[in-house]
Amino acid sequence: MKKIIIASAVSALFLAPVMAFAQAADAPKSPHTFTVNVSLANQYIFRGLAQTNGDPALQGGMDYSHASGLYAGIWLSNISWFTDQNANIKSAPVSLASPGSVGPPYTPHKSNAACLEWDFYAGFKNSFAGGAWNYDVGIIQYYYPGRYDNVGAYRKPHTTEFYGLIGYKWVSLKYSKGVSATTFGVSESKGADYLDLSATIPLGESGFNLLAHVGRYNFPGSANVEFWGRSGGNNDLFDYTDCKLGLTKEFCGFAFGLSWSYADTKDTAPDGQTTAYMNAFGKNVGGHRVALSVTKTF
Numbered sequence: 001m002k003k004i005i006i007a008s009a010v011s012a013l014f015l016a017p018v019m020a021f022a023q024a025a026d027a028p029k030s031p032h033t034f035t036v037n038v039s040l041a042n043q044y045i046f047r048g049l050a051q052t053n054g055d056p057a058l059q060g061g062m063d064y065s066h067a068s069g070l071y072a073g074i075w076l077s078n079i080s081w082f083t084d085q086n087a088n089i090k091s092a093p094v095s096l097a098s099p100g101s102v103g104p105p106y107t108p109h110k111s112n113a114a115c116l117e118w119d120f121y122a123g124f125k126n127s128f129a130g131g132a133w134n135y136d137v138g139i140i141q142y143y144y145p146g147r148y149d150n151v152g153a154y155r156k157p158h159t160t161e162f163y164g165l166i167g168y169k170w171v172s173l174k175y176s177k178g179v180s181a182t183t184f185g186v187s188e189s190k191g192a193d194y195l196d197l198s199a200t201i202p203l204g205e206s207g208f209n210l211l212a213h214v215g216r217y218n219f220p221g222s223a224n225v226e227f228w229g230r231s232g233g234n235n236d237l238f239d240y241t242d243c244k245l246g247l248t249k250e251f252c253g254f255a256f257g258l259s260w261s262y263a264d265t266k267d268t269a270p271d272g273q274t275t276a277y278m279n280a281f282g283k284n285v286g287g288h289r290v291a292l293s294v295t296k297t298f
Contacts, residue, residue, distance in 0.1 A: 031067035036060070041293040044077055047194060047215055048242025048263030049277070050285045051079045051117070061119075071138075072122040082114040082144060082157055082185070084279040114146025114157070123163075136165040136174075142184070157185040161194075171199040186238060188222035200248075211246035211259060233269030237276045240265045240286060255295040262288050 037060060043050060044057035051057070061075035123138020142159045158180065165174040174196040183192040198213040219238040228234055246259025265277035265286030277285050 033065045035063045035297055037063070037295055037297045039293055039295040041291055043289065043291055044079065045259075045261055045289050045291050047217060048240070048244070048261050048286055048289070049081075049265070050283075050289060051077070051081050053080050053084050053279065053281065053283065053285075055080065069124045069126040070122075071125065073120075075119040075121075077117045078115055079117045079144070080115065081279065081285060082112065082146065084281065085112075111147060111149050114144040116145055118143045118145065125165075132169055134165075134167045134172075136163075136167075138163055155182040155185050155187055157182075159184050170201050171197075173197050183219065186219060186224075186235065187227055188224045189219050189235060189238070192217070192219045192238075194218075207249055207251075209248045211244065211248060211257075213242075213244040215242050216240075217242075228269060228274060231269035231271040231274035233271075233274055233276070237266050237269060240277075242286070246291075253296065255297070257291070257293040257295070259291050260289070261291070262286075 039057075039059040041057045041059065043054050044052045044059070057077050057079075059075070059077040061073055063071065063073035065071040119140060119142055121138055121140035123136060125134065125136035125138075127134040139160065139162050142157075142161075144157045148156055159178060159182070160180040161176045161178050163174060163176040165172055167173070176194045176196070178190060178192040181190055183189040186192070194215060194217050196213065196215045199211070201210040201212070202208075203210055217238070217240050219235045222235045224235050240263050242261060242263035244259050244261040246257060248255060248257045250256075263286030265284055267278045267284050268275050279285055
């Protein structure tokens with residue numbers, strides 16, 4: 001009898017953890033997922049345009065997703081492009097420009113400045129056909145808290161877009177449509193759109209991914225006389241094409257990225273004075289750019 005009791009006790013001792021593990025494994029998985037991400041980059045490039053005038057960027061965000069496909073999140077980064085186009089320097093052009101937008105004639109007694117981009121987005125995404133195809137639809141607002149003492153022809157840069165994406169395996173096509181009165185501050189630009197063809201291609205078993213992208217930004221061809229005046233320009237001067245090639249690699253829980261990008265942005269209007277994509281420091285915010293980044297997701 002003692003042997004039976006001892007054997008039963010030993011069995012219970014060993015089986016208890018196994019049964020507890022089995023019960024835990026049977027517990028339903030939560031449909032809710034929360035993640036946080038933090039990134040450091042040598043510069044912030046958005047749609048081929050410099051957002052920090054070549055200076056480093058600290059970025060981060062929070063995301064919520066539901067098993068149904070619903071998601072929402074926020075993302076933040078330091079920026080300088082809006083402030084750069086109002087920089088208080090003697091060599092400033094007659095009109096000052098910024099990434100994707102234009103500025104008013106320089107006014108030394110008033111100032112416009114913003115140092116933060118704060119994005120809010122929500123949407124729905126899912127896959128079909130056995131997971132080979134995927135789609136994503138949603139809305140995003142690019143919000144720039146700051147000081148707007150003298151916007152003049154230059155409107156506040158807050159921008160809202162609807163977007164839709166269709167993807168097949170490692171390639172995707174995304175279309176974004178501006179629905180706010182202005183697009184990143186460009187007057188008379190409601191309806192500006194951006195078409196983005198991108199691919200993330202695994203390079204065998206190396207763990208590296210090749211990034212390839214080409215995009216096209218189109219603005220409504222408004223005369224926008226308030227800004228362009230008699231310069232011979234109109235909002236078509238904001239149209240441009242950009243492309244990017246890069247590599248990513250996961251290592252020790254971090255995602256590392258290296259990319260080269262180019263945007264064929266125009267410096268000025270035909271008069272050579274009214275600027276399009278040239279900032280107050282005489283730099284075209286498009287052109288050739290190299291970006292390095294490291295990201296950690298929790």
